Structures are given as C-alpha cells and as structure tokens.
Amino acid sequence: MRKTKNVFALLLTLTIGMSLAGCSGATETTVTAKKVNIGILQLVEHVALDSANTGFKDALKAGGYIEGENLTIDFQNAQADQSNLKTMSQRFVNNKVDLILAIATPAAQSVAAETETIPILVTAVTDLVDAKLVESNEKPNTNVTGTTDMNPIKEQIDLLVKLVPNAKKIGVLYTSSEDNSILQAGIAKQAIEALGLEYVEKTVTTSNDVQQVTQSLVGKVDAIYIPTDNILASAMPIVSDVTNTAKIPVICGEPNMVTAGGLATIGIDYYKLGYQTGEMAIRVLKGESKPADMPVESLKDMEYSINKATAEALGITIPKDLKQYVK
Numbered sequence: 001m002r003k004t005k006n007v008f009a010l011l012l013t014l015t016i017g018m019s020l021a022g023c024s025g026a027t028e029t030t031v032t033a034k035k036v037n038i039g040i041l042q043l044v045e046h047v048a049l050d051s052a053n054t055g056f057k058d059a060l061k062a063g064g065y066i067e068g069e070n071l072t073i074d075f076q077n078a079q080a081d082q083s084n085l086k087t088m089s090q091r092f093v094n095n096k097v098d099l100i101l102a103i104a105t106p107a108a109q110s111v112a113a114e115t116e117t118i119p120i121l122v123t124a125v126t127d128l129v130d131a132k133l134v135e136s137n138e139k140p141n142t143n144v145t146g147t148t149d150m151n152p153i154k155e156q157i158d159l160l161v162k163l164v165p166n167a168k169k170i171g172v173l174y175t176s177s178e179d180n181s182i183l184q185a186g187i188a189k190q191a192i193e194a195l196g197l198e199y200v201e202k203t204v205t206t207s208n209d210v211q212q213v214t215q216s217l218v219g220k221v222d223a224i225y226i227p228t229d230n231i232l233a234s235a236m237p238i239v240s241d242v243t244n245t246a247k248i249p250v251i252c253g254e255p256n257m258v259t260a261g262g263l264a265t266i267g268i269d270y271y272k273l274g275y276q277t278g279e280m281a282i283r284v285l286k287g288e289s290k291p292a293d294m295p296v297e298s299l300k301d302m303e304y305s306i307n308k309a310t311a312e313a314l315g316i317t318i319p320k321d322l323k324q325y326v327k
Contacts, residue, residue: 036065036099036285037072039092041111043104044080046234047256052103052123052274059278065285078107080207080231085110093118099281102146103274104230105131105180112144119284119291122146123277124270126180126228128296137296145291147277148298149228151253153184155266155302157191157225160251163264163316164223167249169198171221173214173239175231176203184227184253192225210235211242218246226262228253236260244313255305263316264306264325268299 040056042049057073065071074097078084089111092100100120102108108122112133123146125131134140137148161167170192174181185201192199200221204213210232217224224243226232232239233256240261243250252262254270276297283289304325311318311326318326 035070035072037074037095037097038099038101038281039095039097040073040075040101041085041088041092041103041107042075042077043085043107044230044234045077046230046236047259048228048233048254048270049103049124049230051256051270052277053101055271055274055276056101056121056123056278056281059275060282063279063282065282078110080106080234082106082110086114089114099284101277101281105178106230108133108144108146109179112142116143118143120144120146121277121281121284121291123274124149124228126150127183130183131179134296139293140296141292143291145294145296146280147273148296149254149268149270149273150298151184151228151267152302153187153227154191156251156253157188157195159264159266159304160223160225160249161195161197162319162322163251164249167197167222169200169221171200171202171217171224171248173202173204173217173224173226173232174229176205178229178231181227181229184229188225188227204231207231207235210238214239214242218242218248221248224248224250226250226252226257228267233257233260236262240310244310247314249310249314249316255303258305258307258310261310262307263310263314264304264322266302266304269301269303272301273299 067073076088093115100111102111102122103124105125108125111120120143128134133144134142172185172188174185189199202213202217204210236257237260249263252258252265254267258265306326308326
C-alpha cells in the first residue's frame, strides 16, 4: 500500500509540475504575442515621404512586429489638408493607439497638439525644436522624438555653383506655410548671399500655384534651389516641365525630386531615415526608452544624385569627380 501511495504521489507531483510549466509557457506566449496598434499620419503622398513610411514598417518587421499578426497599422494620408490632419490625429487619440508615427512637420505638429501621453515618433521633420515639438534635440522632454531630415543646405548651394558656375541670380522656391521650408529658405539665403550671389525668393501656398509661380521665375534667375518642401516635392514634375523648357537648372533638397526632373542634390535617403525611426519606435514599444529621454537622431550618410537626362537637356557639363553619381 505504501509503495502504491508513493507512486501516486510521484505521478501527482509530475502532473502538477507539467501543468505549471504549461501555464508558464502560455503566459510567455501571451506576452510575446501582445498586439500593438500604431497610427501613421502622413502629410501628403510623394516618393520621399512614402519611402520613409516603408522604411519605418520594414524596421518594425525586422524587429518582430508583423502586420496582421501582432501589429495593426492604421495609415492615414492627409493629402496636405489641415482639416484632415486634425481629424486623423483625433482618430488616433480616440482609438487609443499604442504609438503614432507622424511623417512631415505639419503632421507631427497636428498629432502633438492632440495628445501629451501617447508616444509620438516623427520623421521627415527638419527641426523639431523650431517646430515646437521638443524642448531640445538632446533631451526632448515631451512625448515626441524621432529623426530630422535637415539638409546640408550650404553644401547644396555649393553644388549649385559647381554645376552652374556662371549663375548670378539664384531663385529659392518654397511653400510659405511649411515651417520646415521657411527655415531652410533662411539658411539658403545666408549661403547664397555669402557667395556674393543675388537671392530671389518665390513662394507657393498650394499645389495649384506651382506652375504659375515657377513660370514667374523664368527670365529672372539663372538657377533655382528648392528645399525639402512637401508641396513642391509632390509637384516636381510640374516644376521641371517649366524649368527644363526654360533651361533653368534646379538643385533640390532630396534625391527623389531629382529623379522627378531636378538637376542634382546632395541629400539623405528617406528610406534609411524611416528605418532608423522604426528602430527608435521598437525601443519605445518594448519599454526600453521613453520619447522624453530619447535624443533626436539624424542620418549621417549623404548621397549625391544627378539626373543625366536633365543635365543633357540643359547642356550642363558634369565635373569629372561627380560623374559617378549621374543616373
């Protein structure tokens, strides 16, 4: 009888042990498979912002956040409409998403105005301090952090002079309502005037103005500089149609604008910028960091981009040291 009792006790112990192990495994699986809901607000559709969006999602995937499994993404495109931005920002807050990605300055400002508690990661924002999104780049002290797409503007103006050495009057074209563009135009003005060149400023308010305003620069400037401006990036084919016909070289803020008809740039890769932002988001989602304590990051690698067809149409001779970047 005692032997039978001992065997029964052993079996009972093993059964309880296996049950506890099973419960432990179930708990671990539940934690691992916890679903995350992310809202993505993009100002407008154009290649640079689209690339940042793709990079962000690819980083999440590489970090184990798989859409349709443990990740739900609510993507909203505001089509450059301020009222859309507000409605979409409120949608994310009302739905209590776990994290928000804001792509471009107006989108970032919109979501930041709606919540001080939901973590916000931003990308394709030129200056987070100037946009009043953070207290400082080193220590945001808000629920916002992310990556900046500040351009090497002085180097871009130097590139303009190198490709168009006889240029005396430089037009700077940007959207008057975009804080990031206003900031970049101011830096460009300083760089242009420091070289003893004449600065000519023209602005647009909507995409409907682009053709007319661009046309107004014909005959008044020798070259044009356009920063990383969202309205003009989306309307770059319209710009290049006017400028290439008039034989006016355009130096752009980023490579995708060059692909769309501009002459050249030295700028950042928006896919890489978005990917870097996604890696930051993963640290937030895992509870390793909070936006308030995460320094704003920038992409260090800059790339030359020169449009071969545009250069040929304008009769621009590319210096030997830049020919490897002609596409």
